[in-house]
Amino acid sequence: MPQPELQPRTAWPPLVTSPRGHLVIGGADALDLVERFGTPLYVLDEVAIRQRCRAYRDAMGDAGVIAYAAKALCTTAILRIMDQEGLWMDAVSGGELHTALAAGFPAGRVLLHGNNKSDEELRLAIETGVGRVVIDNFYELERLAAMARAAGRKVPVLLRVAPGVEAHTHEFIRTGQQESKFGFDLATGQALAALERVLDEPALDWYGFHCHIGSQILAVEPWEQAARIMMDLAAEAHRRTGRVMRELDLGGGLGIRYLPQDEPPSIAETVGRIRAAVAAAAEERGLPVPRLILEPGRSIVGEAGVTLYTVGAVKRVPGLAPYVAVDGGMADNPRYALYRALYTAVLANRPLDEPAERVCLVGRYCESGDILIPQIDLPRVEPGDVVAVFSTGAYNYSMSSQYNRFPRPAMVLVRDGEAEVIVERETYDDLLRHDRIPPSLAREG
Structure with a gap:
């Protein structure tokens, strides 16, 4: 059987070697x-992690905040680094929130996600004062409102929306399309119905909308499309309720280099273009530019x-x-x-x-x-x-x-x-x- 043609060693990943010729x-x-x-041994380059945190923070500037998606890698030491670098945190479970608290991460800089949050998780979010609870469905909305009233708290919330944007990535990590277990459907009016319900609830404080279109995305255009769709939603929300969206969370998902041929856009380009798309869409619709939230995980710790x-x-x-x-x-x-x-x-x-x-x-x-x-x-x-x-x-x-x-x-x-x-x-x-x-x-x- 003929042997396959071998590929020469490529320029990526860059290889640094010791005097003994080792990696x-x-x-x-x-x-x-x-x-x-x-072995086996997971090895993390601390400087590389901090450099990516700072690249995101610098690119965002005063336009918003970067929330590390802890599902990518959640340990107390990693969350301590994120805290030191001034990032927020995106948690998707009570366990991730508990890890953050154990690391000394401020609860006020945590966004709690999840499509089926338990009573225990919602109670922990209320008691610790997380920065935002991202409401995923009507069942959760009613439970959170009742628990917030009982606790005498006013809980800051975002509403997660399925915007109908299909990122070009594997179907198992694609989350922004209409057929998704996550979020209020946009096309059928669920998102606006959820907003009206939240605005009727004194125990909930609406900050804005959230969407996440997928993971390992290697182009910026899907986020730009999502930004326009979400600003359309904000404009319709303003027309119907008179309320202005203060925050827009466009999730995370920037891809990394797994193979030599992978060419993800840079952090600076990605954040810069998303910022520009949101600002332009707000201006076109006569709305104030909302504070932008992005939730990178893989692109901070992956490489x-x-x-x-x-x-x-x-x-x-x-x-x-x-x-x-x-x-x-x-x-x-x-x-x-x-x-x-x-x-x-x-x-x-x-x-x-x-x-x-x-x-x-x-x-x-x-x-x-x-x-x-x-x-x-x-x-x-x-x-x-x-x-x-x-x-x-x-x-x-x-x-x-x-x-x-x-x-x-x-x-x-x-x-x-x-x-x-x-x-x-x-x-x-x-x-x-x-x-x-x-x-x-x-x-x-």
Whole structure:
């Protein structure tokens, strides 16, 4: 069988190497990190994270706020960084809100999302005084209003709208179209009906509308379209109620580089064009320019993350691509199994070597679909090599599991060559922490 033509090493991701020729992450030799912390290992470059926070903040200026979408990566250390960088936070659960509070993140800079918030989550939002509750449906609206009245509080809210904008991304991470579980439908008048209900409720303080059109978006035009649609809604709301929208939250979703051919727009271009679109749409409709809220997550932490694995078995069958198995897989990164997300990687112990074979990078879990990268050109791989998979800072740890009873990896934050643990590696005992054997199963004799 003819061998596939191997692709030469590309300019992205940029490879920094140590004097020993190893991959360097955040100033630290990847092999030193492996020796100290083991594998699999999530590694985050702190400087890269802070640079992206500042790029967003600088691009937004005084036009609004940046709220970090914590679902991308939510740990106390990461939220501490977001607080230090002056960002708000977008939480989608009581657990994320609890993590924020444990990190010392101000509740007043938290937006609470979710399409099916529990009473416990709404109560926690009211008691802690979150900055905004983003109401997703009529059922939630009524419950929140009743709970706010009972607590004697006035809760600031946004109304989430499905604007009918389809971002060109995978269907599982597309959220702005009419057929979505999220938000009040715009086309059938639900959004305006929800606004009128909120305005009739003294315990709710309406700030504006929210929409989120999807994730891993590699063009700015969908946000510009969403901005015009949402400003049309604001104009109709003003005509019918006399109320002016104070805030417009256009969500997040800016894509990152997973593959060398990915070319997302820059943070500066994205935010600048969205700001301009909102301002122009407001002027055309004779409305004040609302305060803009954007909710990036992946584009802050995604490219700052690298996952390190150690190669174990290499299965070579004549005429077939070798299967290279590592000591992690779909439980620490389920994104390929979920929606065929693709990544690139190098051998961290010899990242500058030219490709010699096309391999399938697989994990150690008991599933045929346990694949990290289905096809990648690497130097000839041997057991003991260390694989570095790039752009794993977002949605890898967040989606990780203990499938097959494997403990979850550790996570370290690296800055100027110094590494600190921000998530401890789980142990076998951690797997049993919540197990219980009831008395009815007690051993006899």
